[in-house]
Amino acid sequence: MSLIHDFATWEPLLRLVRDSHAEQLATPGGWFMGQISLGSWTLPAQPPRPVPGRALLVADMQDQFTAVERVQAALRTSGANGVSYMVETLPDGKTVLHVIDVGPAVEHGVKSPFVGALLLVEEAVPEPWRRLPEDFPGAASAPSADPALLERTLRERLPDTIGATEEEIAAAEERLGVTLPDELKALYRVTRARWQDWSGDYAAQERVSKAVGCELFPLEGLYIADARSRPCPWQFAAKDAVVTAPDAAVQGLVGSPGWIAFGDNGGGDRLALDLTPGPRGHAGQVIMIDHERSIGAALRADSLTDMVVNHRDDWRSDDEWNWPPVVAQVSTHSQAGIVAAVRPELEVLEIGGGKGEPVGLAAVAGLPRLRTLTASPGTLADPLEIAGMTNLEYLSLGLKEWRVLLDADAVPQSLSAAAIDVQGGQHPLPVLDLANELLALRNRPLITRTVLEGDLETGRKARDSR
Template structure:
């Protein structure tokens, strides 16, 4: 037994939970859930009130920090990063602690019982993360692209910079598996942007960034901004779709093997040269990959020369694909409902509960591109209609709808991932059992639960 499965490890934390919620834990079905990680935790206890006239101090939280620290020490000893738990009271008054290990087939969830998407097919990724750029015949560099002018300008601005050799540039190309555009070669011939070249001089680093117009990565730090560089949990990624309008300068991709990331705007957004532009773009244009978005990129400049010399302000906004006909949100009270959403282009259908009657899925049966369905609990008139959506890769339903599909043997076998939508505060253990039923259909590793039993009323 590992120390995380030792009741004594949890006793200080369990006392805090009991003392804060004794009445609820004593009630039938009463329980609390939480999670402990090495860097954060959720602990359902009352926070101590600070002394009037002063702010809270670390000492005010010392008891909580100590209790959580014991569990964190056990995690480190076991080589684990986090653990979920459920606390309840047995019929004899003793405390029951369920130590939950979601295992490798479950993504982390953000609400009780901390179960995110169930990964039914190992290694599967959502459809947008598999999408490659489309060919754009006739795409050429912008007229403003001028590697020679770019190099002269940067040498004037950075006369003392240390540039990369042709051998170093060739090594970078071999590592990336792609030939660097001439403008990017011109940039790194002037400065390879290595920290050791600046000798710890922040002012020298700042001069380079000011000369270029962004925080550039060293030649060794260049990377390809493909879909793998932009991971996203299934629960959120399944709501995305790739759409590139005919007048778009940038393709609406998650990432591309032709996005060469070379810098940062100082706020976490990446700058890249785009070798796979949209229909209205230019080869080698500068794009911004927003760190707060999971899909798409914005045009920053038509060329690296344009960005460095002319310094265009701002950037073109990202064109959202989160709209009909590709993505549709349907409320049970909205005019048209599912019937209006049923277009051949539909990929993502979200059904949210508002006022009105539950809806039928019959209008979307047979649509060729529909791969995601999320339906809030109580919104489907007949959950068994889901079985007719033979191309689904991701399905999110409430517990009762999943129960109907499981009992009928009608869970779509095309699924790569699934999610159980939980509303309110149901007891978490039946939700975990339901998740295991779904995982078992695909012979995936199950969520494990270890039950520890102890008496908190004994001497401390």
């Protein structure tokens, strides 16, 4: 038996939860849930009261740290990254601990019971992550692109740096599988941006960053900023959409095989040369990939020469145009909201709760591009209308709505991922059971649950895997 399924591993944590919520757990049906990973945790235990006149110290939290560290040590021994758990009082008054492993077919959620999207098709990704760049004929380098001027300017600013050899540049091209633009070659001929070349001199590194206009990656750190480099959970990614405006300089993509990332702005946003520009862009323009967003990029400069020589440090984005009519958010206030959303281009429909009556889906059932539907619990007049929506790849519903589809054997076969919309206070076990029903439809790995019973006074224990 692995340590993660040993009652002794959880005993300190169970004591903390019991002592913090003695009244609630004394009532049959009471429960608390948390999650522990190697780098973070949620613990339903009351924090200690600080001593008047000073802040909390590490010593004040030592009981919690000790309890969590014991579970983390078991995770490391088991080769696992994280685990969920639930403390529950059974109808007979016993307090038990459920150790929950969501498995490889479930993304971790952000709220109890920590179940995110269910991956019904192995390695499937949402449509925006499959989208490749369009080809816009006539896209050429900007008039400002001048590799010779760029190299000359950088040598004046950085007279003592070590540049890359032609062999090193060729090796980078072979590794990436692309021919580097002439401007990028010119930059790295002046400096290859290796930390060891600066001999630990932070001032030298800063001079390079100031001269170039970003924190330059070493030649070996160049990478292709394609969609795989920008992962995002299904529950968020499925609601994104790729749209490029007719006058956009940058295509509204997740990533592109033509985006060569070469630097960072110091705040986590990546700079890249764009070899697949939008209809009004230039080949080799400099774009900024925002680390806080999962789709799109902003224009930094028409060329690398322009950015470096003219110290361009601002950027503009075209993606405000991206939403209507591709994504629609409606509520139950009025059926007219659904009707207004009916457009052939519609890809994502989100239905939220309100004070109105549940809405019908007949108006959108035949839309050819509708791939994502999310409906808050209680917002659908007839969940079985979903059965006729044969192009859906992502569906998020409440427990009752999923129950209707499952009982009617009407879960769309087209789904690649699904989610259960859990409202506050919902007991986790019905959610986990329903999730396993959905996973079983596609023969995907199930969520496992091990029930540990023990006496905190005597240390006696029992184990039951489910």
